[in-house]
Amino acid sequence: MLYIHTLISIEVVMWCNKEAMRFSGVCFGVHLFYLELIMDGKAKTGVFIGHRDCFDITTADIIPKIEEAINMGIVTFLNGGQGHFDKLCAFAVYELKEKYPQIKQILVAPYPSLKVDYEFLFDKAILFAPDWYIDQIGYKKAIPKRNEYMIKSSSVAICHVTHPSSGSYKTMQKAKDFGLTILNI
Numbered sequence: 001m002l003y004i005h006t007l008i009s010i011e012v013v014m015w016c017n018k019e020a021m022r023f024s025g026v027c028f029g030v031h032l033f034y035l036e037l038i039m040d041g042k043a044k045t046g047v048f049i050g051h052r053d054c055f056d057i058t059t060a061d062i063i064p065k066i067e068e069a070i071n072m073g074i075v076t077f078l079n080g081g082q083g084h085f086d087k088l089c090a091f092a093v094y095e096l097k098e099k100y101p102q103i104k105q106i107l108v109a110p111y112p113s114l115k116v117d118y119e120f121l122f123d124k125a126i127l128f129a130p131d132w133y134i135d136q137i138g139y140k141k142a143i144p145k146r147n148e149y150m151i152k153s154s155s156v157a158i159c160h161v162t163h164p165s166s167g168s169y170k171t172m173q174k175a176k177d178f179g180l181t182i183l184n185i
Contacts, residue, residue, distance in 0.1 A: 046074040046156040049147075049175060050085030050185075051168045054160055057085075057185060059092040065158045065183045066092055070100055072181070078150045081107045081116045082143070085160055085168075090121040110146035111139055147171045151178055160185040 046069045066077070066089075077093050080086050093105045104123040107116065111134045112127060119125075128146040129137075137145065144167065151157070157175040159182055161168045176182060 042153055043155050044073055045076045045078060045154045046158060047078045047150045047154040047175070047180075048080070048086060048089040048159075049157050049168055049171050050083070050089070050160040051163060051166060052083030052085070054083075054085045054088075054162070056162075057088065057160055059088050059095065061185055062088055062092040062158070062160075063096060065185050066096055067100075068183055069156045069158060070096070070103060072156060074156050075102050075104065077103065077105045078108050078154060079105055079122070080143075080146065080150065081109060081114060081122075087118060089158065090118055094121040108146055108150055110134075110142040143167070144171070148174060151175045151180065154180060156181045156183060158183045158185065 046066075069077075077089070079090050079093075081090070090105060093103060097103060105121060107119075107122040107125040108128060109125060110128050112131055116122075128149060129142065134142050147167075151171070151174055154175075157172065157180045159168075159172050159175070161172045161184075163169060172182065
């Protein structure tokens with residue numbers, strides 16, 4: 001099981017708001033990368049958006065959409081690592097690496113205590129924010145903030161959203177508002 005705070009190579013990103021801007025970039029020994037996409041750039045980055053519980057699809061349903069994104073130039077996939085959809089997407093990207101060796105998968109954790117039992121699927125882990133920031137906003141608000149960071153860092157969203165009253169639906173709507181290309185499963 002992967003515990004984000006124990007990873008050796010974690011990069012920390014911080015949502016850039018007025019409060020965060022007052023910090024010099026180094027605070028409590030943590031380097032902050034303000035809205036700088038650490039990966040290949042927004043145009044080459046995709047994000048997965050889906051429900052925590054979704055047992056109506058398999059990796060076989062997801063793979064064609066990932067290949068469609070790859071054919072659009074996407075080489076980096078951001079994954080929140082929370083829930084069944086994220087896990088299926090992680091396995092799908094991992095499976096496609098043999099066919100498309102240029103692709104990589106980044107776990108974007110909303111808080112340090114995120115537990116992931118399939119860490120071998122990711123090329124890198126990014127911690128969205130340090131503990132002191134999570135203490136300020138709370139764990140519940142960290143997830144939508146992390147999701148917004150992933151959306152603003154991407155040009156394509158691969159989505160499986162079936163419940164209009166869910167957080168995944170709100171995240172997908174935000175992706176549409178930011179002009180991402182939506183690939184629905």
